[in-house]
Amino acid sequence: MNNSEIQIRFPQPGNWQEFTLTAVYQDEEGYNRIDRYTQDEIPADHAPAMQAVVASLVGMGEDWQAVQVWARLGKDVLTLAEDGAYTMIDAVSLTVEAVNPQGGRRVFTSRDYPEFVITDPAAVEFFRFFTTSNL
DSSP, X not given: OOOOEEEEEOSSTXXXXXXXXXXXXXXXXXXXXXXXXXXXXXXXXXXXXHXXXXXXXXXXXXXXXXEEEEEEEEEEEEEEOTTXXXXXXXXXXXXXXEEOTTSOEEEEOTTTOGGGEEOOHHHHHHHHHHTSOOO
């Protein structure tokens, strides 16, 4: 069971350079941890993975702008191997709360935008980096 998640809040919808990242996970002793980071505290080697998240949000178009994103790690993506067999691979799945100029609010998932499932190994490592206790 995976009970970890990353929450990313954008205080100014459409401004992807300013955000707060909150990691919620269980440490080695079984306690729930909540760690918060600003955009300036993201290690440089993890910046490309954050850019992949932003790139998938930009694809939403101008009508909807993300205000909050939930990222979860799962094995819900299948890939077809050369021999015809399917293999489960790790992927980060996004759920996005967005607003529009008329004040509407809506939640989007990978059913709405398939690019909300990110299979890049850097995104998986990004998720694990922030949801693993460093005790």
